[in-house]
Amino acid sequence: MRLGRGLAVVGALAGGLYWLARYLRPQHSTLILQDKVVLITGASTGIGRALAFAFARRGARVVLAARSAARLEAVRREIEPYTGDVLVIPADLTDEEQLQSVVARTLERFGRIDVLVNNAGYWQGGRLVDLDPVRMEQVVRLNLWATMRLTQLVLPTMLAQHSGYIMNIASGFGRVAVPMVSSYVATKFGVAGFSDALRRELGGSGVRVTLVLPAWTNTDIVPPERAEVLQRYGFHIDSPDEVAERAIAALVAGRHEVILGGPIALLGVFVERYVPFLMRLYWRIFMTQEWQDAMSVPGGDEAR
Numbered sequence: 001m002r003l004g005r006g007l008a009v010v011g012a013l014a015g016g017l018y019w020l021a022r023y024l025r026p027q028h029s030t031l032i033l034q035d036k037v038v039l040i041t042g043a044s045t046g047i048g049r050a051l052a053f054a055f056a057r058r059g060a061r062v063v064l065a066a067r068s069a070a071r072l073e074a075v076r077r078e079i080e081p082y083t084g085d086v087l088v089i090p091a092d093l094t095d096e097e098q099l100q101s102v103v104a105r106t107l108e109r110f111g112r113i114d115v116l117v118n119n120a121g122y123w124q125g126g127r128l129v130d131l132d133p134v135r136m137e138q139v140v141r142l143n144l145w146a147t148m149r150l151t152q153l154v155l156p157t158m159l160a161q162h163s164g165y166i167m168n169i170a171s172g173f174g175r176v177a178v179p180m181v182s183s184y185v186a187t188k189f190g191v192a193g194f195s196d197a198l199r200r201e202l203g204g205s206g207v208r209v210t211l212v213l214p215a216w217t218n219t220d221i222v223p224p225e226r227a228e229v230l231q232r233y234g235f236h237i238d239s240p241d242e243v244a245e246r247a248i249a250a251l252v253a254g255r256h257e258v259i260l261g262g263p264i265a266l267l268g269v270f271v272e273r274y275v276p277f278l279m280r281l282y283w284r285i286f287m288t289q290e291w292q293d294a295m296s297v298p299g300g301d302e303a304r
Helices: 002-024 045-057 070-080 094-108 133-161 182-201 224-232 238-255 261-274 277-285 288-296
Strands: 036-040 061-064 086-090 115-118 164-168 207-213 258-261
Touching: 002 182, 036 045, 036 288, 045 070, 045 115, 045 238, 061 164, 070 086, 115 133, 115 238, 115 258, 115 277, 115 288, 133 164, 133 182, 133 207, 133 224, 133 261, 164 182, 164 238, 182 207, 224 238, 224 288, 261 288
Parallel strands: 036 061, 036 115, 061 086, 115 164, 164 207, 207 258
Antiparallel strands: none
């Protein structure tokens, strides 16, 4: 009798864990990008430009938004062989009226928005006591506020469609608190938390949220002086094309989150989450003057 009850309890627990895993596991997406309308911010350089190419090659209709009209036009000419339906919208995404205009012009042209890629962002490095407060406000406004506000503006259309995909390009710094980039880290932690909370809020609505956490990437955010130090520290530097392809693969697969940057990046997220005292010890040892100088190098005015 005891054996039977024990087996029954074990069976019930195993069944419960199985169904819990099924419930928590991301559902496979049926997303096909052909003719989908994809709005990409920060599309003039770096990861944004690479994403424009990657979506265009899959037949999507692409909306390019960033500050520089000239750079956006260059991207449009480059991706037109893959998709003839490209809309360029020069805009300062820290401005409320211009954000609203981006959404209004996209809907006026295409009548729908299937994928929103929140990618635009500023970099700021250095000791907090030395940071320019004006720049700090710009970092918070573009990296975090613009992501939240643009998502808010797009959501009514997606909810009315009963379908939509939000891809937030944050950073590995959104899960690991790296010193000497405190303002940037704060915004990326904010984007990660926003994505997690919004995903739960939208459960069952047909709108999905994918959080992409790139590591160091060969964009304006990694000038040569910084790249040299990073390589000495053993960090891998991804290409924007690698990031774009893996981000879209995660979106199509319906994944909630994808961490890029190889084994070191994955290990960093694991250690930060489960044994943070080791991460504190690591930075006590490795926050050298060389690291501080490398993080303080100007660059990445429109990183991502």
